[in-house]
Amino acid sequence: MLGIESSCDETAAAVLCSDAGLLSNIVASQDAAHAPYGGVVPEIAARAHMSKIDAIIDRAVQDSGLTYSDLTGIAATSGPGLIGGVITGLMAAKGLALSLNKPLIAINHLEGHAVSPRLTEDCAFPYLLLLVSGGHSQLLSVNGLGDYTRLGSTIDDAAGEAFDKTAKVMGLGFPGGPNVERWAAKGDDHAVKLPRPLLDRDSCDFSFAGLKTAVARAYVASDGSDTAKANLAASFQRAIADCLNDRVARAMTQFAEGRDGPYRFVVAGGVAANATLRDGLKSVAAERGFDAIFPPLRFCGDNAAMIAQAGLERLQAGHVDPLNAPARPRWPLDAEAAKQAPASGAGRKGPKS
Numbered sequence: 001m002l003g004i005e006s007s008c009d010e011t012a013a014a015v016l017c018s019d020a021g022l023l024s025n026i027v028a029s030q031d032a033a034h035a036p037y038g039g040v041v042p043e044i045a046a047r048a049h050m051s052k053i054d055a056i057i058d059r060a061v062q063d064s065g066l067t068y069s070d071l072t073g074i075a076a077t078s079g080p081g082l083i084g085g086v087i088t089g090l091m092a093a094k095g096l097a098l099s100l101n102k103p104l105i106a107i108n109h110l111e112g113h114a115v116s117p118r119l120t121e122d123c124a125f126p127y128l129l130l131l132v133s134g135g136h137s138q139l140l141s142v143n144g145l146g147d148y149t150r151l152g153s154t155i156d157d158a159a160g161e162a163f164d165k166t167a168k169v170m171g172l173g174f175p176g177g178p179n180v181e182r183w184a185a186k187g188d189d190h191a192v193k194l195p196r197p198l199l200d201r202d203s204c205d206f207s208f209a210g211l212k213t214a215v216a217r218a219y220v221a222s223d224g225s226d227t228a229k230a231n232l233a234a235s236f237q238r239a240i241a242d243c244l245n246d247r248v249a250r251a252m253t254q255f256a257e258g259r260d261g262p263y264r265f266v267v268a269g270g271v272a273a274n275a276t277l278r279d280g281l282k283s284v285a286a287e288r289g290f291d292a293i294f295p296p297l298r299f300c301g302d303n304a305a306m307i308a309q310a311g312l313e314r315l316q317a318g319h320v321d322p323l324n325a326p327a328r329p330r331w332p333l334d335a336e337a338a339k340q341a342p343a344s345g346a347g348r349k350g351p352k353s
């Protein structure tokens with residue numbers, strides 16, 4: 001299965017074999033192109049995907065040791081994401097599917113993250129998933145392929161977005177997460193008092209916008225020294241950790257209700273790279289009798305191996321898509337939950353996630 005990913009700022013392609021495993025996995029990051037702006041610029045992302053996608057796909061096929069005609073199917077992210085990028089990858093996939101006469105499998109990017117632990121672990125359904133990336137913060141019960149119950153999601157910013165904005169405010173560089181983590185290691189996480197939004201609410205939803213504003217205020221009020229930056233980075237990271245730990249603990253209770261163990265808890269998305277957050281989540285899982293599974297970092301950030309995994313599982317289950325499958329900027333995994341309040345920021349085009 002060829003997997004193609006282009007929904008944000010990584011242009012990626014991978015070849016996955018049901019017997020031999022992952023044969024190739026190419027990820028081209030656009031970090032350098034977006035760094036001057038402190039965030040992903042959709043127009044720049046779309047153009048960068050377009051200029052690279054053919055070469056990345058070619059390399060993935062070459063590295064796999066196979067030829068295009070050996071492929072069984074073509075799986076591509078078809079949403080949710082930045083529409084220019086999604087269209088680029090999906091159209092490349094459609095062109096290949098048409099010319100090679102192979103099935104197209106249109107993948108929800110979030111499903112890719114959801115099945116990513118199954119690339120490396122014997123991670124049977126069901127499991128609880130915390131997806132924390134630059135675009136998403138969600139707690140999902142992954143009941144089976146295509147069967148997801150959203151237990152909670154962000155009502156404003158994603159966790160990674162909060163890291164990126166915090167780094168931007170303090171001029172720590174893009175992407176923000178790794179930089180904030182580095183600075184936080186030198187700071188005191190009790191130095192600055194910051195809010196823990198929504199923790200008093202009886203739900204598994206997240207909110208990070210208020211925290212981001214509080215960080216900006218605290219930084220303006222500080223002397224801007226390296227010590228002030230380190231203390232603020234550490235205090236911010238602690239606040240995020242407290243929020244994630246609290247929500248995850250609640251979600252674990254909900255997940256376990258009416259279900260027999262063993263209970264598994266998977267953390268996916270780029271923010272899962274953060275060691276402090278990982279440690280906190282591991283403790284929460286241990287306290288509640290959940291096995292904590294952290295996929296290898298190369299499968300946590302955006303990649304095409306997870307899209308190929310979802311494609312393979314879908315094809316094996318008999319799902320293929322027509323060549324007019326749409327590119328979808330918004331595509332919730334759990335459509336029912338997305339309609340309910342509090343919606344995760346429903347805009348003109350419907351619920352985001």
Ligand code: KG4
Nearest residue numbers: 133134135160176177178270271274301302
């Ligand atoms: O999953 P990902 O590669 O892309 C998507 O957003 O879909 O996640 C990227 C996000 C960025 O917001 C980045 O700042 C964050 O993950 N991130 C981190 C760390 N490494 C990456 N956040 C906190 N700590 C890190 N070490």
Ligand code: ZN
Nearest residue numbers: 113133301302
């Ligand atoms: Zn992602």
